[in-house]
Every structure is written in C-alpha cells, then in structure tokens.
Amino acid sequence: MNILVIGAGGREHALAWKLAQSPKVQMVYVAPGNAGTATDIRLKNIPITDLVALRTWALENKIDLTVVGPEGPLALGIVDDFRAHGLRIFGPTQAAAQLESSKAFSKAFMQRHGIPTAVFETFSDAQAAHAYVDAKGAPIVVKADGLAAGKGVVVAMTLKEAHDAVDFMLLDNTLGVVHNGGEARVVIEEFLQGEEASFIVMCNGKNAIPLATSQDHKRLLTGDKGPNTGGMGAYSPAPVVTPEIHARAMREVISPTLKGMAKDGIEFTGFLYAGLMIDAKGQLKTLEFNCRMGDPETQPIMARLKTDLVDVLWAATQALDDTTFADLELQWDRRTALGVVLAAHGYPESPRKGDRITGNTASNEDVFVFHAGTALHDGLLQTSGGRVVCVTALAATVKAAQLHAYEAIKGIHFEGMQFRSDIGHRALKG
Numbered sequence: 001m002n003i004l005v006i007g008a009g010g011r012e013h014a015l016a017w018k019l020a021q022s023p024k025v026q027m028v029y030v031a032p033g034n035a036g037t038a039t040d041i042r043l044k045n046i047p048i049t050d051l052v053a054l055r056t057w058a059l060e061n062k063i064d065l066t067v068v069g070p071e072g073p074l075a076l077g078i079v080d081d082f083r084a085h086g087l088r089i090f091g092p093t094q095a096a097a098q099l100e101s102s103k104a105f106s107k108a109f110m111q112r113h114g115i116p117t118a119v120f121e122t123f124s125d126a127q128a129a130h131a132y133v134d135a136k137g138a139p140i141v142v143k144a145d146g147l148a149a150g151k152g153v154v155v156a157m158t159l160k161e162a163h164d165a166v167d168f169m170l171l172d173n174t175l176g177v178v179h180n181g182g183e184a185r186v187v188i189e190e191f192l193q194g195e196e197a198s199f200i201v202m203c204n205g206k207n208a209i210p211l212a213t214s215q216d217h218k219r220l221l222t223g224d225k226g227p228n229t230g231g232m233g234a235y236s237p238a239p240v241v242t243p244e245i246h247a248r249a250m251r252e253v254i255s256p257t258l259k260g261m262a263k264d265g266i267e268f269t270g271f272l273y274a275g276l277m278i279d280a281k282g283q284l285k286t287l288e289f290n291c292r293m294g295d296p297e298t299q300p301i302m303a304r305l306k307t308d309l310v311d312v313l314w315a316a317t318q319a320l321d322d323t324t325f326a327d328l329e330l331q332w333d334r335r336t337a338l339g340v341v342l343a344a345h346g347y348p349e350s351p352r353k354g355d356r357i358t359g360n361t362a363s364n365e366d367v368f369v370f371h372a373g374t375a376l377h378d379g380l381l382q383t384s385g386g387r388v389v390c391v392t393a394l395a396a397t398v399k400a401a402q403l404h405a406y407e408a409i410k411g412i413h414f415e416g417m418q419f420r421s422d423i424g425h426r427a428l429k430g
Contacts, residue, residue: 195277235401
C-alpha cells in the first residue's frame with residue numbers, strides 16, 4: 001500500500017513514522033515533509049504543496065490512502081476534491097472543517113446543539129467589541145475568527161490587553177489571520193478557570209473512537225508564562241481526564257457534535273479535537289474544536305499507539321454501513337509518553353531560520369525526535385520554522401519520561417534554542 005501524508009510539521013512526521021510501521025505499507029510519501037521525513041528510508045518527501053497538483057500526483061502514483069495533517073488544506077477543501085476524483089482520504093470536508101476554520105461557526109454550532117462552552121459574542125465592528133469588553137471586564141478571551149496557526153487566541157488578563165487584541169485582530173490583522181468571508185471577525189468569550197486537556201477522537205461520520213488522552217502546554221515559558229504558542233510540549237495520558245470525565249466528554253461533547261453535524265447535513269469524518277476546560281468540580285466546557293490532530297499532542301499519542309494505524313484509517317474510510325470501524329478498540333502502551341518542543345530563536349513572533357542543528361537527532365527504541373521546522377541545506381541540518389523538533393520519550397512514569405526527554409535534549413544544539421523545563425508539571429503536582 002502507498003500512503004500520502006500531507007503536511008510538513010512534527011504531527012506529520014509522527015503520523016508518517018507510525019504508518020510506516022505497518023506491514024501493509026510499501027512507502028509513505030510526505031508532502032512536502034521536513035528534514036526528519038527526508039532522512040527516514042521508509043519515508044519519501046514530495047515537494048508539492050498546491051492542492052490540485054497533489055491530487056494529480058496522487059492519481060498518477062496510485063496512492064491508496066491520504067491522511068491530512070494541518071488545517072489549511074482541510075479548510076480549502078482538499079478532502080472534497082480528492083473524493084470527487086475517487087481518492088480515499090481521511091479528513092473532514094470543507095464544510096465540516098468550519099468547526100475549526102471559523103470560531104464564529106463553531107461557537108454558534110455548540111450553542112445550537114447544547115454542547116457546553118463559554119458564554120460568547122461575535123463582532124466585526126471594533127467599537128462594539130470594545131464596548132462589550134468594557135461591559136464584561138477582565139480577564140476575558142479574544143479569538144480571531146479564522147485560522148491563525150495556533151496564535152489567534154489572546155487570554156487577556158487586563159482590559160488593555162483585551163482592547164489591544166481587538167484592535168490587532170479587527171483593525172491591524174498583525175497575526176496574519178486568515179479571516180472568513182473576507183470580513184475580519186472576533187469571538188469574545190468569558191474566561192474559564194480550570195485545567196485544559198486535549199480530547200481527540202477519530203470519526204467516520206457516524207461513530208467516534210477516542211485516542212489516548214493528552215495535555216498540551218501552550219505558553220512559551222516555564223511556569224506557564226509568556227505568550228501563547230502552537231504548543232511547547234505535551235504528554236499522554238493526561239491524569240486530569242479521569243474515567244468519569246472521559247465518559248462525560250464522549251457523552252456531552254463528542255456524541256452531540258457528531259449528531260449535530262449530521263443533523264445540519266454535514267457528515268463529520270476525520271480527526272476531531274476538542275479542547276476541554278475541566279474545573280475543580282469536574283465540570284467541563286469546550287474551549288474550541290480542531291479538525292485534525294493536535295501538534296505536539298500527536299507525537300506522544302503516536303509513540304503510545306500499538307494498533308496498526310493503517311487498519312484504523314482504512315476502516316474509518318470505508319462505507320458507513322461497514323461496521324469494522326465501530327467495532328475497533330485501540331491498544332495503547334501503558335507507559336507515559338512526554339514530548340518537549342525545541343523552538344527557534346524569536347519564536348513565536350518572529351522565528352529565525354537557518355541556524356545549524358548539531359548533536360544527536362536520531363531516534364532510538366524509547367526516545368523519538370520528531371522533526372517540524374527543519375531542512376537540509378548542502379547535507380547540513382538547519383532550522384526552518386518556529387517549532388524545530390519535538391523530543392518524545394516513553395517511560396513507566398511521567399517523571400521518568402520527563403527525565404528521559406530532558407536528558408536527550410542535552411545532546412541537541414542550535415543557536416537561540418528555546419524550550420520549557422517543566423513539561424508534564426501538572427501531572428506531577430501533589
């Protein structure tokens with residue numbers, strides 16, 4: 001079987017790495033990939049990003065299954081296009097991907113279908129948004145309505161921060177946010193307190209199979225300080241998601257989302273990621289939906305997955321009346337996997353590219369170095385993006401996995417390297 005993974009980040013490297021382990025696979029192609037996928041003999045990079053060119057290439061090269069990593073191609077309708085040309089692809093359609101590509105669509109959907117979420121209002125007029133902020137006070141959350149590469153959310157602890165966020169999302173658009181419908185909009189919502197968890201499932205339009213739980217670390221600096229990022233590290237499983245909370249998430253969030261999408265005439269297939277806020281009483285609310293795997297959550301989740309991922313994806317892309325997918329139970333390594341992101345100088349605002357990466361970036365049996373912002377120039381490994389690699393370790397406990405990952409990091413060097421020293425701290429408290 002020949003498989004195509006679309007994307008260039010750590011999530012795609014981890015997915016391709018896992019898919020290549022299947023005895024059913026001849027080759028995993030990654031488009032466009034990175035230096036990590038370029039140097040793995042089981043993987044082959046394809047330097048194509050244009051969606052029509054990708055579809056043409058997939059047809060010419062008889063690709064049996066395509067897996068989409070990032071949100072951009074999904075929002076542009078790659079799944080619709082591939083399916084229209086008879087190609088098997090795992091991911092949501094353009095209409096279904098609005099759950100991520102439009103915060104306004106997502107919040108209205110949750111409100112309409114009774115899915116627990118924060119109180120909110122949507123604005124395209126800056127003056128009205130400022131008045132709402134003044135009326136509600138701080139802390140408050142301001143979200144750009146559109147894809148923003150994980151940076152379109154400002155948790156404003158002061159009124160000034162909230163007003164500044166409104167201005168640069170509605171007036172300045174300094175984040176380069178891809179707005180929907182040609183009109184800049186923001187969603188302003190209540191600030192929720194509690195602990196966040198990433199709850200990711202695989203959907204075939206009718207059923208959902210949960211992946212292992214995980215927890216991301218969004219802030220740049222140790223101690224949850226600094227600006228929000230795309231994610232500085234993650235671990236799996238997440239102790240905050242108790243069996244009771246797991247059952248509630250499936251019952252109160254995932255199930256009504258699948259049913260609600262079907263009711264709205266939009267069948268949801270692909271990965272569905274619910275960002276949950278869990279309060280001290282065990283109540284949960286949905287912060288956001290993503291329509292793909294999280295990054296860096298994918299790296300520890302794939303490190304723990306024992307089931308053949310090809311079998312799962314194949315079943316998920318069968319006809320709805322096929323019961324294979326609904327009957328699947330995924331098998332997981334009982335150990336903890338913990339991943340630490342090494343980020344480039346200047347990340348997240350203005351990451352520097354071109355710094356030479358030296359040291360040991362090879363993986364072994366329980367430490368995996370998943371590449372993201374890396375490239376080869378004249379055979380030398382260099383930084384080419386904000387999040388450079390995610391060093392992921394498997395061990396019996398969170399503490400052991402943490403020690404293992406940080407020990408491996410000592411052997412990797414590049415100028416201006418940034419990383420947090422406390423990934424996994426919430427699982428170790430108390």
